[in-house]
Amino acid sequence: MQILGFSSANLQFHSFIFVIAIALCFVRVSSSSNETDKSALLAFKAGITEDPFGVLSSWNNTVNFYQWYGITCSHRHPNRVTMLNLSGQKLSGSISPHIGNLSFLTGLWLQNNSFHHEIPSQIGRLHRLREIRLNDNSLMGQIPKNISACLKLLGMHLSNNQLSGEVPPEMGSLVKLQILYLEVNHLTGSVPSSIGNLSSLEQLDVSYNYLGGSLPRTLGQLTKVTALDFFGNQLYGMVPPSLYNLSSLIIFDIGSNQIQGSLPITMGFGLPNLQFFSIENNQFVGSIPLSIPNNASNLQLLQIGGNKLLGNVHSFEGLYDLQFLYIDNNHLGSGVSGDLNFLCSLTNMTSLTTLSIFGNRLGGPLPRCIGNISITIKQLDFGQNPIIGEIPREISNLVNLEILGMYNNSFSGAIPIDVGNLQNMTVLSLFNNNLSGVIPSFLLKMKQLLKLSLDGNHFHGHIPLHLNKCHSLMELDLSNNNLNGSIFPVVKTLIYLNLSHKHLNGALPAEARQIDHLDTLDISSNMFGGEITSTLSGCNALTILVMKDNHFRGSIPESISSLRSIEELDLSNNNLSGEIPKFLAAFDFLEFLNISYNKFEGMLPTEGVFKNTSATFIAGNNKLCGGIPEFRLPKCVSRQSKSKEAARKLKLFLSIILGLLGVVVPVCVYICCLKKKKTEEHSSPESIPGNTYLTELSLKRSMENGTNVAVKMLNLTSNGALKSFKAECEALKRIKHRNLLKVLTVCSSSDYNGNDFKALVYEFMVNGSLEEWLHPSPIHLIQRIKISIDIAFALDYLHNQCHSTIVHCDLKPSNVLLNDEMVGHVGDFGLAKIILESTFYTNTNISSAGLRGTIGYTAPEYGMGSVVSVEGDVYSYGILLLEMFTGIRLTAEIFKENLNLHIFVEEALPERVLEITDPILVREMENYAGESRKSTLQDCLLMAYRIGIACSVGVPGERMSITNVAPQLCSIRDKLYATGLRG
Structure with missing residues (x-):
């Protein structure tokens, strides 16, 4: 048969030729593709600068490239590379752009090496790529936008690098993407709303970056997501309500941002599968929703510390699987008995290991049910709350406890001997309480103890x-x-x-x-x-x-x-x-x-x-x-x-003396005889070791010669002046401290008219008195804190560290002097009284000598005839402290009838803390960048006010000990330093 002039034999022959041609063409293509992949790999090897394990030594021409280390080829296409896995080989160098020629590549695993430079944009040509792992390297530059062309991507791991720039919005086209890890980089910009298009996304982690803006509402479209982690960025605004209804969520972490708002009361219903929930260190307000313990029963970690939450803490009874509970650094509680009852609801949590409630207003005694918490507990932190009473001995039941923090509370009594049973203890912090007794010997049992803090007790x-x-x-x-x-x-x-x-x-x-x-x-x-x-x-x-x-x-x-x-x-x-x-x-x-x-x-x-x-x-x-x-x-x-100068002066001196001796001696004898009787009538004050007496004349000459001193001259005609002079001398000879005004000398003599002349010569304080700096008030917050610490140290020295206790009796801003470094020095001891060691009080009743001190600063018990005591100084200090931060004079019009500065401040806290604060300090806070830092400053102010209130309560025995004041103020100072604030 012939078809179009071809015989059947010819047709078969031509068909055979066609097949052969096709086969030869395929061989040429295959050979070309084979060479393309091999060339790409060799180019990749050329970019490697360090190969400590020698894993690329097999990449040579002696064996086929599909036998090279880390190479996997396709079963259908045996000469095409589908996987490049060189993870964890400590390779260093750059990723070659030729990587984009491995067009059959489905997996690129280069994690845990030291690759640097940029991610080559040619990766966008790998249309078959399903998983890219470049995490734990030192890659820089931006995430290539054209990576969005890898439409088959299921997982992208770029964490722990040095990537910068924005998260490309184009990544929203990766609709098959299930895992996106970008944490620990230098990414900026905002979270792109296109992320909401990733309908298959299950895990998103962009923590530890510099992302700003607010969370996009489109995140609520991620119905398959199980983990969202935005920790450690600069996000602000409010959480979109739709996120609280992502029922698939297991992990939700937005901690350490600047996010505001409150937790919805229905949160527990919308997130029934939640196991890890953290909003720590943000600006959330409101209360803890009851729906959390009632409905989010799978929770293993609840971290809501470092916010502005308030109200009572209710039962957590429904959270049976809870392991970590952090509600610290909020405004929870009201400072009264019963605030801590919720602790009894934790006794059914058999896996609880960590409980932190420090930095709240949770008051009253610690309930004894604390001993019934699961023995799995390893860390308890109750610090910085108004907790009172003794430490319950039942706490010794928690035999696996490793860290116990009960600092900055008001615990009293001795440390229970049963605490010695906690032999796994590594950190025991009981500082700044009212604990007493001797340091217990059972501490020796704690063989694992690494840190012991018993200070401020x-x-x-x-x-x-x-x-x-x-x-x-x-x-x-x-x-x-x-x-x-x-x-x-x-x-x-x-x-x-x-x-x-x-x-x-x-x-x-x-x-x-x-x-x-x-x-x-x-x-x-x-x-x-x-x-x-x-x-x-x-x-x-x-x-x-x-x-x-x-x-x-x-x-x-x-x-x-x-x-x-x-x-x-x-x-x-x-x-x-x-x-x-x-x-x-x-x-x-x-x-x-x-x-x-x-x-x-x-x-x-x-x-x-x-x-x-x-x-x-x-x-x-x-x-x-x-x-x-x-x-x-x-x-x-x-x-x-x-030596030469001394010899010259000696010659001159001898010449003058010999020339005037015959005239001066008779005159001096005559004058001395005239004044002998009068001089004997005046006794000299108590001596001050290390100081000499000057006459009025020598004092004037010393001042005329340019010596800068401060002179306190007494008007001896006023009632009690001589007694005041003797009291001050008696006090000054017993003291020496960097925060007390140093007396240089005493002048006790007669003037030209034969009248008594008495004066105290002090070290000159360049910056005058604290009174002059408070009204008006140009000093910064940190300066006021430091000066208040100086005054507290001075009082603690006078009360507790002198051989005999000294009570100042007249502490006020005008008696605090500031040197050129703005260091505070307490002065004017004219009213000071020395308390005998045998008793805590003086034997002199104040009513016999009139009211001590200055109105407004004087302790109220002095007005009722009570004796002088250190508590009186503490009261004056508390009022002075409140004045330092409010900037309000005690003579202000607002203080009428029964209102005083103590009551004025106490009634304003905590809600109106800025309203009562010196406007100078408020402006300083407003000019200080960052809402979280402003919040820290406000918290520090609140702490300072509370110290002032605790020192100036009406009942002497309830006032804070001056020994505990300085450490608490130092902690405020350190917090301010931590924010970068300097005076």
Whole structure:
């Protein structure tokens, strides 16, 4: 048969030729594709700069490329690469753009390496790609927009890199995408609303970036999503209501943002499968919805701390699977008994490991049901609440407890002996309470104890020697107690040791050098004495050494030169002498040095820390010379020059004396005879050690010669003036502290008319009184906090650290003086009274001498005839503190009838805290960037007001102890520092 002129045989022949041609063409294409993939891989290898395990050594021509390490090829297309897996090989280099030529690639796994540079945009050509894993590298640049062309993508892992720029809105076209991990990068911009188009998305994590704006409403369209994580960004606005109805959600985390609003009361109904819920560190208000414990019964973690939630805390009884409960740092509770009853609802949670309620208003005693919480509990934090009463002994039932925080409360009594059963304890924080008794010996049982904080209590007696046997202890703080004696805990594992503000004495033990890992040592405000010698020479790791306010003498020893890591050194207010050693200038890391108020002399170095006047403090060392010009010290004179000058002055002096001797002596004898009788009638005041008496004439000449001093001259004609002078002298001879006004000398003589002349000469305070700075009030918040700390330290010294207790009796802003560094100094001891050690009160009734102090600052019990007490000073301090932050004078018109500053502030808190605050401070807060920072400032103000209120309550026995005031104010200062605020 013929068809169109072709025979059947010809047709078969031509068909065969066609098939052969097609086959040869396929071979050529296959061969070409084979070479394309191989070339792409070799180009990828060329971009690798480090291959420590040698995994790419097999990538050579000796074997087929589909046998190379990390390569997987298709079964249908054996010469086409479908998987490139080089994860976890510590490879370094860049990802070659030729990766885009692997057109059959479905999986690209390069995670956990050190790839850098950018993600090549050619990845967008991989249309078969289903999963890309580039996480845990050092990739930079932006996410390629054309990655949206990889429409078959199911998973994208780009976390833990250094990617920047926006999340491409084009990614909304990846409708098959199930997993999108972008956390821990530098992404900016907002969350694109196109994310809501990812209808298959199950997990979205963009935490730890810099994303802003509000959460898009379109996220409510993600009906299959199980995990949404936006933690640690800069998001604001409110959560779209639709998100609270995503019933598929298991994990929802929007913590550490600036999100506002309240939790809907129906939240528990809309999220029945929720297991992990966190809104910590935002600005949520309102109360905790009852629907959470009633309906979200699968919850394992509930983290709602760091917001502005208020109201009562209700039962959590329905959350049987709960493991972590954080409701800390809110405004929950009302400060009354019953606030903590909800703790009893936690007894059915058999998996609970962590409970944190610190920083609220939860008051009353701790219920004994706390001992019935599951023994799985490992961490309890009740700190910074108005909790009262004794620590329940039932807490000892929680035998697996590792961390117990009961700090900044009002717990009283002794630590129950049963607490010794908690032998898994690693951190025990009981600071700033009213605990008393001796430090218990059962602490020795806690073999795992790493941190022990008992500071700011009323413990007495000696530091127990058994602490030396706590061989795991790394941090020990026993400061601000009533401990005494000379025992010094030498625990070789210690890193932090604070023994400040006690009554410890003696010398530092030689064994202290054995604490070779010690980083911080604070023994300030004690009675340690003797020479420093080489006691600390072995503490080579020390970075902070504070020894101020003691009785150390002698020179700074050469052994201190071994402390090469020291960053902060405070030796102020001691009796140290000699020259300042040059090795201090050679310390590489020294950033703060305070050697004020010692007896140092000679040349001040000019290198190292001594080049920075804001980091070096040398006041009160009158024999120093040299230094950089900013210190304004006199020039140093050589010994040879001094000898010549002394000889010249001696010759001149002898000439004058010999010339005038014949005239002056008879005149002096005559004058002395005339005044002998009158002089005998006036007794001199009590002597002040270290000071001399001046005559009126010499005092005037000293002032005329340019010496800046402050002189308090007494009008001896006024009633009680001489008694006031003697009282002040008696008080001043007993005290020495950096926050007390230093008396330089006493002038007691007669004037030209033969009248008595008495004056006190004080160190000159350049910045005048606190009164002058408060009205008007230009000082910043941090400055006011620091000055209030200074005053608290001064009062604590007078009340608790002097040989005999001294009550100031007239504390007010005009009696607080400020030096050139704005450091507060309490002065004017004209009304001060010294309390005998045998009794807590003086034997003199105030009614016999008239009302003590200044109206408004005087404790109310003084007006009813009560005796002088330290509580009276605390009251004055509380009123002064409230005045410092309100800026309101006590003579203001608002204080009429029964209203005073204490009542005025107490009634305003907490809702009207800004309304009563000095407008200067309010403007400072408004100008301070960031809502979260403003919130911190407001919280700090609230804490300061509460301290002032606690100090100025009407009943003396209910006032806060001055020993606890300074540590709490210091914590406020540290919070302000943490926000970046400086004065």
